Amino acid sequence: MADDLELRFERTVQADSRIEPRDWMPDGYRKTLIRQIAQHAHSEIIGMQPEGNWISRAPSLRRKAILLAKVQDEAGHGLYLYSATETLGADREDLTTKLIEGRQKYSSIFNYPTLTFADVGVIGWLVDGAAICNQVPLCRTSYGPYARAMIRICKEESFHQRQGYELLMTMMRGTQQQKDMVQDSVNRWWWPALMMFGPPDSESTNTEQSMAWRIKRDTNDELRQKFVNMSVPQAEALGVTFPDPELKWNEERGQYDFGAPDWDEFWQVVKGGGVCNEQRIAHRRKAHEDGSWVREAAAAHAQKHAQKEGAA
């Protein structure tokens, strides 16, 4: 019977059909998905902080409304993804606890600080741009609820990227000081954005199995290359450069060559040594703890009303 179930699972995956919540699936598949989707959900939730930092200081009402909508979207994306983990038997409360106790990770990019308003634009353009590269193939991931969440997310990310690029175009039409601010921001975010695709394929421990299960559809290096190819013409149109002396078009490969990110820095940030790791988690913990009375009050209110209705 177990073999039969496993065979059906394998066939479904191989046929590029979707695995749905009540289907039988290997324990490893379930665990890998919960880990990956939770990490993704945590990234969306923690990702509200770097940009949220600028909401109260946005330079105009228009930019403020846009930024508010964007940060609200990140919250929404986190919720779609937590919802997907729950179809696998995960508990949302438990995932939040794991995040604030540092037992589950989120994308390292959010451990870098947002020093100027140009960072809001560069995050939209490069960080959300890299996220889109990662996420578009996930719309075809083998687990149905995850794929459906990704489709919704990708639609909304497109707004995020375009508002960022438009913000930067506006600044690049401004004073020299504003232009310098954009270039400085690009210099700080370029390498961390490249690191968002994860370690090189030669060092990525999860890739092979995830590709076989069709959870992942492309390798880290493939996606990184795609992102570089897409970004260079966008930088040229904007009038900024990337801080990589090795970046140049390779006629033979039909792609851009580029340098290697500082992987020591990457691992250091992953392990908690980034500029903002502690601050991000402390803030999330505080928000969770400060909100506990609201959760308790709402639950008590609902219980009281349910009792009244029961009595009537």
Place this chain on the structure above:
Amino acid sequence: MSTSWPLWEVFVRGKRGLNHVHVGSLHAPDAEMALRNARDVYTRRNEGVSIWVVPAASITASSPDEKDPFFAPSGDKVYRHPTFYSIPEDVPHL
């Protein structure tokens, strides 16, 4: 865990004339809050004109393990489909 809110499944009607379609789930203390949260989570861009929220615990579903026998009754009834019947090509509107 006494304070954790129950899970609700959310269904959205995209526009008039369409069925409600399942879009995901959320946690809320009661039905009214579930509706409000669903509006904020699932319809930030005019994705719907009507929302249903249903306690996840109230849904009864067919089991995927019974897939073959459960849906078998319709499997061998090809005569339920219009293509089962051959009609001469020169007969109009049929």
